[in-house]
Amino acid sequence: MPFFDAAAGAPLHPAGRAALLAALDDGWADPAKLYGPGRTARLLLDASREAAAEVLGVRPDEVRFTPSGGAAVHWGIQGGLDARKRTGRQLPGLAVSAVEHSSVLHTAHAHEADGGPLATVPVDGLGRVDLDAWRAAVSVGGTALACLQSANHEVGTVQPVAEAAEACAAAGVPLLVDAAQSAGRTAVPEGWSLLAASARKWGGPAGVGLLVVRRRVRFREALPGWQRGDVPGGLNLPAVVAAVAALRAVHEEAAEEDVRLSALVDRIRTRVPKLLPDARLLGDPRDRLPHLVTFSVPYVDGEVLLNALDRAGYAVSSGSSCTSDTLTPSHVLAAMGAFTGGNVRVSLPRGTTSEEVDGFLAVLPGAVASARAEGGSAxxxxxxxxxxxxxxxxxxxxxxxxxxxxxxxxxxxxxxxxxxxxxxxxxxxxxxxxxxxxxxxxxxxxxxxxxxxxxxxxx
Amino acid sequence: MPFFDAAAGAPLHPAGRAALLAALDDGWADPAKLYGPGRTARLLLDASREAAAEVLGVRPDEVRFTPSGGAAVHWGIQGGLDARKRTGRQLPGLAVSAVEHSSVLHTAHAHEADGGPLATVPVDGLGRVDLDAWRAAVSVGGTALACLQSANHEVGTVQPVAEAAEACAAAGVPLLVDAAQSAGRTAVPEGWSLLAASARKWGGPAGVGLLVVRRRVRFREALPGWQRGDVPGGLNLPAVVAAVAALRAVHEEAAEEDVRLSALVDRIRTRVPKLLPDARLLGDPRDRLPHLVTFSVPYVDGEVLLNALDRAGYAVSSGSSCTSDTLTPSHVLAAMGAFTGGNVRVSLPRGTTSEEVDGFLAVLPGAVASARAEGGSAxxxxxxxxxxxxxxxxxxxxxxxxxxxxxxxxxxxxxxxxxxxxxxxxxxxxxxxxxxxxxxxxxxxxxxxxxxxxxxxxx
Incomplete structure (x- = not known):
């Protein structure tokens, strides 16, 4: 079954699978222990940290492994804010774009519920953050942290991270970049202070996240008693080893694979408006993730359409058009002013073939018709x-x-x-x-x- | 190399390894997704939850999977306390035994640092919680949660959970049991409200914890936006499947294996005082974990002794006798009044042979002599x-x-x-x-x- 939901979690990369099997034998012990099996595990962990740092272009001691991308985001934001908290003073301020992943927005809303100032920066119709509003938001006194994704998870638009980082630097505000959708594929422009990523998005196993905290960034550990570094005890070392092996492999393949997948996405972007004249392509057509395209189909529920495509043999993602069901992805589309129907997100994993994409395009009109019929009408x-x-x-x-x-x-x-x-x-x-x-x-x-x-x- | 540190993390059980390999193929997708691979993953997750619930004797919807045992403890305590927090009022009170795992104590100290009342209940010389002091602590008005381990991780003493739970019930205070050392081996007596455990302690992979929240227990999700249930996105499903397969297998083997290992521990308890006349056995000799024994050796650093035993081919655990190095395990020994030298914790994994234990006892006196010589003297x-x-x-x-x-x-x-x-x-x-x-x-x-x-x- 062609799987077109890589943005939610790609299948484990073969390099990751091979590394996982090897690490089950050599990396099962606690790397903090001093005896033989512990030392072997420590060597594996150190090598993984160095390899991840090399791919990301940072120092090994700036990389920490977390139990998920969501945890990396959560602890990154909390640690950045807590470092600026002062007893008896107003809580430090946080600025986020309106189209961040729900893990960022949930953390931001919890901060706001605790009485912390929160600025939510709007985006344009393509989902790109409004840089004037961003500059204004990060310049507000008391702002201690700003969060911007490298690229949007729902419509693929690449954010202007370099310009946003420049504005943060001018205001003296650290920038946390949620690089979940781009890590391994494309480098994040310089200028950020914290970076979060999720292994399952690049073809690593679930249950591994990355949080990079650059040196000289003020940061307080978000969990009591957890030293600077990884989650003690909770580290699934074989999964970490697999995650980093997949990261290296994806990084090495990226130049070639991104061009190939981007051409397939262009084919979808060209063909969908012809197959479905009332559909609307979402996100930036050029400055976008190479492997992801989303379109909105009117008069149909996304979930019903997803089920119709599933029956036709294709796994894609969709947000419900019922706002009450879920925060994701409707908050992204709502912020873009694109809340117009069931949406279909196609995100191609490595190795997707031209034939698979053509097969998807062939079944798409029938699936939409079937979903519309199923929905009933007034x-x-x-x-x-x-x-x-x-x-x-x-x-x-x-x-x-x-x-x-x-x-x-x-x-x-x-x-x-x-x-x-x-x-x-x-x-x-x-x-x-x-x-x-x-x-x-x-x-x-x-x-x-x-x-x-x-x-x-x-x- | 005989590995005698099962209490820190046992090697992956063969049943867990087999389940992991199968789940890599069938369980890589997000169980929340509606398409084929997601539904397959959901079936695996549901089956795992039911199997875990059966072993623990609870309802499946009371079981949630977390990224580690430490996270289960942390979120369990935070969720139990937060459910009783009232704006503008004194924070709810927490009672813990003095010999809890550091994940409990760190969370407790963070609560105290935030201004929350904390009662730390002393233990006797065997490490068993003082029940009179426990009853007094949980009866203090405003106490919202009490934490007691099922058995001590450092000296193996089984805690009087049934009596402690009775006192909690009388005071209307929910009890959280940290069952990290006993889950899968022995059932926890009835009467608890929350239970935390860690898969690596029973022979599952690292990076999987369990938190059981009984129905009718007041509980607030500790992380923003996380619904009742598992960690979304962060769930490493193949690891969860492996953890539960290992739990079932260990549970089935427990009756036989516990008797066998307990006899080997008795052999160590009998032989050590003869081999090392100045050593002191710690913890309860009878009401103890079947597979764990700790002894304290004077005039030697635990870490140096651990290294000497490692060179002799045996992996054991040891706490440093430097109080400044680490909270663990010296806080346990200090609470017991047993802070007397380097300590050696031997915890036998399943399948440990009689010959391996005899081999360890044969090298022990030489390792102690070598460690003492290495340390230097005044x-x-x-x-x-x-x-x-x-x-x-x-x-x-x-x-x-x-x-x-x-x-x-x-x-x-x-x-x-x-x-x-x-x-x-x-x-x-x-x-x-x-x-x-x-x-x-x-x-x-x-x-x-x-x-x-x-x-x-x-x-």
Missing amino acids: TASPSEGGRLTLNTLGLRCPIPVTELARHIGDVPVGGVVAVQTDDDVAAIDIPAWAHTAGHLYLGQEDGPGTAVTHLVRRG | TASPSEGGRLTLNTLGLRCPIPVTELARHIGDVPVGGVVAVQTDDDVAAIDIPAWAHTAGHLYLGQEDGPGTAVTHLVRRG
Whole structure:
């Protein structure tokens, strides 16, 4: 089954698998122990740290291994902020882009809930951070840390890290780069202070993250009693060894493989608008990750579409278009103003063939048609007062929204569409959709029966 | 090389290794994903959770997998305390035994540093928690959580968990049991609310911990945005599958293997006092872990002895007798009043043979003699005023302390030993040793030269 969700977690690289098997024999003991098996494990750990540092262009003693990419992000942010915390003073400030991974945003929101200042910097329609707003945010007094991803995990847009780092340097604010999507593939521009990454994204095993803390960066260990360095006891050394072996291999293959995968992504970007005329390609078409493309398909739920593609033999990622289900990925699309339907993220693992991509493109239109049929549709009836009424009673999220989107063009600008629904979630989704699509949500009326009717004026 | 440090981390059980290899093929994808490989991974995860729950005698939805035993302890304590935190009120109280694992004590000390009440309950000379003091501690108003290990990791003494749980129930305080040393081997008595364990201790891979939160226990997720359940994204599923396969296998073998290993431990407990007349066996001789024994050898540094045994072909664990080096294991021995020299912890992995144990006992006296010779010794000279002066200039920790211990009997009760040293660490070690050994530390004098002289009156 072609697997096109490398951005979530690529299959283990063969170099990683070979290293894992060897390390099960030689690296099972605790590297902190002084006896023979411990010393062997320590040698493996040291060699892994040096190899990872070499790929990343940093010093070995700046690299620490964590139990996941999420943990690296969490401890990186917490350690950067805690180093600037002063008893009895306002908590230090944090600035993040609006399209960071949820691990960054969750940590940021926890900081805000504790009373810490948080600036969320907007992005443009391609998902690229607004540099003027970024400069303003990091210049605010008391800001102690800024976070920017190297490239967006949902739409592939590469962020202007060099310019953002320059602004941070000018303001004296350390920059944490979440390099989860690019580590191993492409180098992060200079100027950052902390860097987080996740092994499973580059073809290493799950359960290994990397946190790089450059020397001279003020940093406080985020967990009590944990010394500078890796997680004691919790380090799965065979997995770390496998992760670094995969990192080296991916890094060596990157120049060639990135060009090849990028051409396949270009093919998808060219063909999808022809196959699905109402689909919308998301993210920057040029300044993007080589292996990732996302498009949005109207009038269909992403999850239903994912299942249809799964039945056709292709594993892709999709965010639900129900805002209430999950923070990811809708917060990215919402920040881009691109909240328009079910989205499909295709991220190609190493070795993806031209034939696999063509096969995917061949089944895509049928899968979309099948998903749309499966979703059900509204009964549309013009009612008194010139407004169009859509009966979506009995249909679940996101059908009320997608039917609204499909029919809004049936009324003139200024006209009203009334959506009858008995799905509570519509009370969140319909106003959110109306706002991002440029229409006006007028409110809701009770009825028919125990249902409610949401009113939207076409903008 | 016979490996006698199972308590730190046993080699991967063959059943775990086989499961790991299979799960690398079938369990590499994210179990949260809806496509084929994700569903396969989810089936493996569900089956692992059910199997772990069965071994532990709990419900599957009470079991969560964490990146390490330390993380399970940390999040268990934090989640238990946070559930009782109230804005604007005094932080909830925590009670722990004095001989908990450092992961418990570090978390407890962080709680105390934040202003939270902490009660540390003393133990007797065998390392068993004082139940009267325990009852008093958990009855203090505002106490929200109590932590007791199932058995001590350093000396093997089994804690009276059933009685401690009864006291907790009477006081309405949830009990967290750190079952790191016993999980898989022996069941924990009923009555606990939270349970933490570490896969590497039972023969699973490193990097997998277990946290069980019983239903109806008030608990708040300790990490922002993490739902009830496992660590999202960070879960190394092949490692989890391997951990649970090892747990099942160990559990099935336990009845037979525990009897066999316990007999080997009894042999060590019988033979060591004959081989090393000045050694002292630590911990409860009967109510103990089946596979673990610790003894203390005077006038020698544990680390030097460990190295001597390593050269003789045996991997054991040892705590340094330098208090400044590490919290572990000296806090356990100090709490027991057994801070008397280098200690050797022998913990036998499954399959340890009678011949291996005999081989260890055969090399032990030679290793101790070699370690003592290597350590160097003081020049003792009676000086004016009737006090005995020990010149340990140029000798590193713990020689100043061990030489003091060796010579204190050379002066009458009330007499003074003066230790000349140029090792700064002695300023911590000598008062600590004097206190635990029942002597009186009188203070230090400058000289000779840039060195200092510590004065101890024999008690």
